[in-house]
Amino acid sequence: MIALNHIYKYVNQGGTRVFLLRDISLNIAQGEFISIMGPSGSGKTTLLNVMGMLDEADEGEYLFLDQPVKALKEKQRSALYKQHIGFVFQAYHLIDELTVYENIETPLLYKDYKSSERSAMVCEMLDKFNMVAKKDLFPHQLSGGQQQLVGIARAIVSKPTLLLADEPTGNLNSQQGQEIMELFKKLNSEGLTIIQVTHSEKNAAYGSRIINLSDGRIEN
Amino acid sequence: MMTNHFKIAFRSLKRHKAYSFINISGLAIGIASCLIIFLVVRYELSYDTFRPSYRNIYHVITEDKGPDGTDYTPGIPFPALEALRTDFPQVKLTGLYYAYGTQVSVGDIQNSAAKKFIEETGVFFCEPEYFDIFNATWLAGNASVLKDPGQVVLAKTMAQKYFGDWKTAIGKMIRLENAMDLKVAGIIEDVPFNSDFPTSVIGSFETFKNSRYYSYTTDWGSTTSAFQVFMKMPENLPVENVQTQLKGLADKYYSNTGPHKISNSLQPLSEIHFDTRVPGLGDHVTSRSTLMTLSMIGLLIIVMACINFINLSTAQAVTRSKEIGVKKVLGSNRKQLFFQALGETNLIVLLSASLALVIAWLALPFIKHIISIHEELSLFSVQSVVFVLFIVIMVTALSGSYPALILSGFKPAAALKNRISSATIGGISLRRGLVVVQFAISQILIVGTIVAVSQMEYVRTADLGFNKEALLIVASTTDSVAQARHETFKQALLQLPEVSMASLSSDIPSSENNAGTNFAFDHRDDEDFTLYTKQGDADYFKTFGLEFAAGGPYTATDTTGSVVVNETLIRKLNIKDPQAAVGKQIRTGGGKWKTIVGVVKDFKTNSLREEVKPLLIAARKSRFCMVSLKLKSTNLAKSQQAIEKVWDKFYPEYAYRSVFMDDNIEDFYRQERQMALLYKIFSGLAIFISCLGLYGLVSFMTVQKTKEVGVRKVLGAGVGNILLLFSKEFTVLIGVAFVIAVPVSWYVMSHWLNNFAYKITISWTVFAIAMAISLIIAWISVGYKALRAALVNPVKSLRTE
Known part of the structure; x- marks a missing residue:
């Protein structure tokens, strides 16, 4: 599904080139559950953003579903992204002014679903996550764990094939974190490819493969 | 503490350059507009307030209540002056006659080579009593010189204009309208511009009375707006008493037997500049509603500037949260923070006010192009300083206190953690409301x-209803010498290749003139509405392109017994077919019966503010005072030169005056x-x-x-x-x-x-x-x-x- 060949990413800081990613080569198959680990500043989030097409590599080749991402036109890339990728953040990043229901609905608005389809899809998610009663609440009325559940529901409501999660349990206590991991495992078993960035060994263990990063390189 | 506050205020202004720019420039424009409007309104309100008896001077105006409504004129019949003197012995009274656009010749006045001036501000004829009521500073002579005929008093700049130095002017002669010779017997200081009495040339009233050029009459039946009477009330006499007494005298003075009831009433000097019912003697009358509108606009603009300020400061408050948090943690209390924020606002407002003064200073010289103010308004006076200070305080209080309240109310913990967002400080709906107000105002x-x-x-x-293109109006006068040369002058003009048509007349088709009279139609009794008249020769209709609904113009030879009327008159007389009116007879003011030979299609007899009036056009030569020329040439300047040359040949003793028809209409x-x-x-x-x-x-x-x-x-x-x-x-x-x-x-x-x-x-x-x-x-x-x-x-x- 994902093929990274010799990916480099760098920033120029005061004349010297600081590498964020160095020579990353990686293949991820459909249905895998990958955990990316590493100390702060090792390039985990950058790698995730490159795979999520939010950021571009400076050198190297990135194939997503066998299509060279760099060579794609903005429009095609955007279409590919909308169809296949969902994001989950450490800080949830829900929209404060929107209710739970509306937050989950938002990505569907950008994917041209009809109103009836949208409501069916959102309701399905609410059911699946047991949040029907909370659908009219605003983010600040929810606990952190519940907010992250909304974040995940929002990420998968449009049925992406790849879920990218940047420290999804970072702001949660261990019990809430465990619930989220169980949910990820269940989603993975239903066929969703998941790549998560995490600090916790315990959470990393839920994945089928662990990739360790240090100073922008994959350690083996 | 204060220096710390100022330092922070200045640095935050510097750091947020864009916001500071928006805040300061918006406020500055608002304050500048407000200030300019204030100056203009104050100037308009200051008319004649410099007169010591400002509160006690009254103008006697005439009301004519007829079936069509009430007409007001600033004038009064000539004999009323003496009648009022007899009936109100305790009141000081004076009459004056005002002649607009008078020609004054100076120098070698016996000769046509004399220097000629057209005094657009007019010549006044006053009694010595005028100066008992309206104050003046005498540089030479005194009011009593106006007792005798043939004397004139000049204002200082006028004397300088005529004779170079006002000190040498006494005893010199000037000639008015080639008809009256007057000796300069007094010099007064110039009347300020903010007066509705621009008395710069004051002839003695006796001169006017004796002159055959003007038509002084002791007849109560005719009123001209040029003759006006003013009163100065003694302190102990209630104005209401005089007012009621005046009403009571109406039937004694006027023969109020017909449908029209004429009476007099008092107009205070403090209203003369604002009363649009009657024109003033000055350059313009400004209605109070215009001044209100202006003040409202000024207020709206400053409100909008304040709204900007509140919006921006509350929004910006978020970025200041950290500073507030730190200060609170370090022990500052809410009051201190409140005043710090208010102080910052004050700094911005002061900067804006200074900028506003510069803007106003730059803009003021252009004001006179926009409104009728003839002197340069001075920016720096006690009132404008007080006004600007008032604005600064108001704006600071209005726009500063709410943001200051918001800022000082931050909870330190939340503020330090950057948890404050514009949503959490609850200003969003207020800001939305303010934006709505702003857009409503601009819409x-x-x-x-x-x-x-x-x-x-x-x-x-x-x-x-008539053709106003390429029409040049050359003004002449009605005195008999000028009259005698009218026809030959017209013929000479027609010889010019530039001129295609010419007509002598008393008036142009659309004008502010209202020469009204009672009249009778078809040998019946007088009708109960007023007929308006214009005089024009046989070429009048052709020159102005007037069209006929029935009949046609009178001929050049038949000018005494035939008249033309307009459709409005026919309609008001309930005649359906204009053709039916042709051949009928009509009589104005009890004169001879004349035959209607034509009905012109309605054209606008006055400005578009007024309805078309019932009109009669006749060819009374003695009233002709202008020649209207239809020009062929596209080079209008050159044509005008050629026409002026002809004028100088025929009227060497008169100054040449002309105006294009469309300019004239624009001036309405x-x-x-x-x-x-x-x-x-x-x-x-x-x-x-x-x-x-x-x-x-x-x-x-x-x-x-x-x-x-x-x-x-x-x-x-x-x-x-x-x-x-x-x-x-x-x-x-x-x-x-x-x-x-x-x-x-x-x-x-x-x-x-x-x-x-x-x-x-x-x-x-x-x-x-x-x-x-x-x-x-x-x-x-x-x-x-x-x-x-x-x-x-x-x-x-x-x-x-």
Whole structure:
């Protein structure tokens, strides 16, 4: 599904080139559950953003579903992204002014679903996550764990094939974190490819493969 | 402490350059507009207030209550002066005669080579008593010189204009209208510009009475607005008593047996400059409603500037939260923080006020092009300093206290953690409300501008019922010497290749003149409405392109027994077919019966403020005082030179005066044009200020919404979606403003249009255009910032702090 060949990413800081990613080569198959680990500043989030097409590599080749991402036109890339990728953040990043229901609905608005389809899809998610009663609440009325559940529901409501999660349990206590991991495992078993960035060994263990990063390189 | 506050205030101004610029320039423009309006209004209100007896002087005006309504004239019959003197022995009274556009010759006055001046401000003929009522400073002579005929008093600059040095002027002669020779017997200090009594040449009243040039009469039946009577009340006499007594005397003075009831009433000096019922002796009358409108506009503009300020400061408060948090943790209390914030506002307002003074100083010299003020207004006076201070305090209090309250109320823990967002400080709905107010104001002003401008355009291009193109009006006079040469002068002009047609007349078709009279039709009794008359020779109709509904013009040879009337008269007489009126007889003011030979199609007899009046056109030669010329040539300047040459040959003792017909007509609407221009300027400013505010607000919104934009982009939103997100909110606000602006502006502008008998109807397109303009301008000011926000890579905006 994902093929990274010799990916480099760098920033120029005061004349010297600081590498964020160095020579990353990686293949991820459909249905895998990958955990990316590493100390702060090792390039985990950058790698995730490159795979999520939010950021571009400076050198190297990135194939997503066998299509060279760099060579794609903005429009095609955007279409590919909308169809296949969902994001989950450490800080949830829900929209404060929107209710739970509306937050989950938002990505569907950008994917041209009809109103009836949208409501069916959102309701399905609410059911699946047991949040029907909370659908009219605003983010600040929810606990952190519940907010992250909304974040995940929002990420998968449009049925992406790849879920990218940047420290999804970072702001949660261990019990809430465990619930989220169980949910990820269940989603993975239903066929969703998941790549998560995490600090916790315990959470990393839920994945089928662990990739360790240090100073922008994959350690083996 | 204070220095610390100032340091922070200055640095934060410097750091947020864009916001400081928007704040300061918006406020400065607001304050400057307000200041200029204040100066203008104060100037208009100052007319004649310098007179010591300002509160005790009254003008006796004449009311004519007829079936068509009440007419007011500033004049009074000549014999009324002595009658009033007898009936009100305890009141000081004076009469004056005012001759507008008088020719004054000086130097070698026996000879046509004398220097000739046309005094547009006019010549006054006054009794010595005039100076008992209206004060003056005498440089030479005194009021008693006006007792005798043949004497004249000049104002200092006038004496300088005529004789070089006013000190040598005493004893010199001047000649008026080639008919009266007057000896300079006194010099007074110039009357200030803010007076409705521009007495710069004052002949003795006796001169006027004895002169055959003017038609002084002891007949109670005729009133000219040029003869006016003024009173000075003694302190102990209630004005109401005089007023009632005057009403009681009406039937004694006037033969009020017909449908018209004539009476006199008092107009206080303090109203003369603002009473639009009667024209003043000065250059213009400004209605109080115009001054009110101006003041309202000034107020609205300063309110808009304050709104900008509140919006921007509350939005910006978020970025200051950390500073507030730190200060609170370090022990500052709420009161200190409140006054620190207020002090910062005060600093900004003071900077704006200084900038405003510069703007006002630069703008003031242009004011006289916009409104009728002939002297340069001085910016620095006690009142304007007090006014600016007042504005500074008001604006600081109005726009500073709310943001200061918000800032000082931050909870330190939340403030330090950057948990304060514009949403949590609850200012969003207030800011939305304020934006709505701003847009409502600018839309009202836009509608006002569109309506005023299109009405003026309508007036300018309106079909007046006659052809006003390439018509030059040469003014002559009615004295017998000039009269005698009229016809040969006209013939000489017709010889010029530039002139295709010429006509002698008393008046042009559309004018502000109202020569009205009672009349009888078809040997019946007098009709109960007034007939208006104009005099013109047989070529009048051809020259002005007037069309006939029935009959035709009188011939050049038959000018005594035949007249032409207009359709309005026929209609008012209930005659359906104009043809039926031809051949009937008509008589004005009890004179001889004359035959109607033609009915002209209606043309606009007056300005478009008034309905077409019932009109009679006859050819009374003694009234002719102008020659109207239809020009062929496109080189109008050259034609004018040729015509002036002919004039100088025929009338060497008279100065040449001419005006183009269309300029003359434009002049009818000077005040309306000035209003339209003022609307344009101030609505432009209002729109500019609201755009500044909107731009500032959007820049803050983009900061606030950075995260949301990032999230939405990650969720698949394109640039278009983000732009929509930003403009949607403002579009809704503008829509709400529109709902408020429509009824208000419709009400105000239909009121204004009621000044005109002929007017445009306010159609929905006007409102649609106003809406479209504000939407487009808002989108443009929102667009740039929104686009920048939409193009930011979400990776940057979503980075966890």
